[in-house]
Amino acid sequence: TWCSSMYVEPSHRRRGIGQALMSRMLHDDRAFGSRYxxxxxxxxxALLYPRMGYERIGTLLIFASRSRKTV
Structure with missing residues (x-):
């Protein structure tokens, strides 16, 4: 499975919301047979995910031209 763009408003952080969302997502994934x-x-x-059992496997770097023009 893949998780991307999960977001908790800054004013609501540090209340367990992100952890609850992740726990539910992982529970549902397992229920549907996902192994990874x-x-x-x-x-x-990146502060939350290691507490949820994830480990860092790499770093994604994203680049854009300084002028932001597409080629």
Whole structure:
């Protein structure tokens, strides 16, 4: 399975909401037979995911041209 773009408003963080969302998602994934999952994380999300049993396997770097023009 894949998790991307999960977000908790800053004013609601540190209340267990992200952990509850992740727990439910993982429970549902297992119920449907998923054996593995991967996710993309921001620096903020990277604080939660290790507590949920994930380990960092790499770093994704995203680049854009300084002028933001497409080629």
């Amino acid at each position: 999952s991967a996710l993309a994380a921001t620096h903020v999300g």
